[in-house]
Amino acid sequence: MCESFFQSLIRPKIVVFTMKKCPKCPAAKKLASEIAAEFGLEVEEIDVEIDMITALQYGVASTPSIAVGDEIIARGELPTRNELRNAVKRVLECS
Template identity: 30%
Template sequence: MKIEILGSGCKKCTNLAADVEQIANDMSVNFELEKVTDMDAILDYGVMSTPAIVVDGVVMTAGKVPTKHEIEQLLKQAASC
């Protein structure tokens, strides 16, 4: 599973990346995590507000920092696809 955190590199984005990594590890998910800060790449996903979570090329959330429970649910949903 490829997980991308889209954002400028601000504290929210950094904390979100850390939370996603911790939760994916706790769930024993085989994943690759990438932080995307290039605005052109972010806009290519159609994301207008960050932070955002993209899993395997699909934007799962944008413009907010999800709770840890919401992150877990997103990863479970993505893993089942």
């Protein structure tokens, strides 16, 4: 139990930056959730209109954008399933 708790603290998340009027954001959230489930990761959604500070910290100016850990994978576009999967693998290998 303790090990999984501590792993959850340091394990990277998939972060999806969205806006209400973004037509591609629902697909980005769905893709992120599917890939996260494959790797046992959490997904965090950040609405850039509400949390502009976090978006600026990541350098996100357009949606959808997806980050894995602290690495932006896609800005203003929907990555392919393989692009996101490979990015997650790369980040997990380094963590």
